[in-house]
């Protein structure tokens with residue numbers, strides 16, 4: 001009988017190279033081929049554990065062309081391990097196509113569990129973790145990001161996001177504008193030398209950061225709606241109206257349309273608040 005191929009989906013460290021399981025090390029050493037998001041990056045890990053298995057690259061932009069060749073090796077009976085740059089493959093990382101194509105061909109797909117930033121950050125966040133929602137990367141463009149956040153206004157579970165340090169300040173501001181001054185935990189550089197956890201309300205974290213741009217990798221955990229109701233919702237709406245009027249010079253009608261399209265706040269209420277804000281003498 002011919003040998004049955006197997007795809008191992010292997011989690012690797014998210015920083016500290018010691019965070020790898022004994023089983024992952026054994027599998028990486030035993031397979032015929034390692035498909036890696038970035039072979040140079042994976043080589044650092046393989047060298048650390050004296051693993052000499054051949055590696056080939058499989059990343060977002062070559063996934064469609066390369067997956068059929070790896071599937072061919074699998075159908076010929078090869079054992080292949082797939083690793084991403086860090087953490088669990090497929091979690092905001094490539095790998096989905098290879099996994100689904102393997103499943104479609106009844107090739108066994110075997111998980112080799114290990115770190116993922118989402119669970120690593122959540123488990124020390126101090127926010128409820130009996131249930132949580134993972135939303136991956138936050139949209140980069142402002143309009144889309146605000147709409148995306150508005151759609152989360154009723155989410156009651158703790159929410160976990162991945163975010164780039166470059167957009168962090170804007171994202172925290174948008175979260176506060178749209179979802180209120182909720183509790184948030186910022187987990188930075190987990191398992192690395194500069195590991196840091198910042199816990200507080202959005203306004204407090206924004207205040208602590210000021211204009212500073214943080215460096216490194218960041219995971220955000222935001223309190224769910226039921227967990228942490230916004231304390232002064234009228235004040236938050238007024239601030240948002242004031243900011244849209246001042247920064248974007250929008251008419252009352254446009255302000256109401258914009259906020260209504262990004263939130264569940266009734267237009268009638270928005271008109272009342274907007275007229276109120278417009279009437280107030282500017283300080």
Ligand code: SAM
Nearest residue numbers: 087088091093116117162163189190217218219
């Ligand atoms: N597959 C990975 C996992 O299982 O966590 C995630 C890959 S995704 C391309 C990379 C993002 O994960 C980073 O931009 C950051 O948001 C988050 N991340 C990865 N490592 C991290 C770390 N050490 N500390 C904080 N966040 C991290």
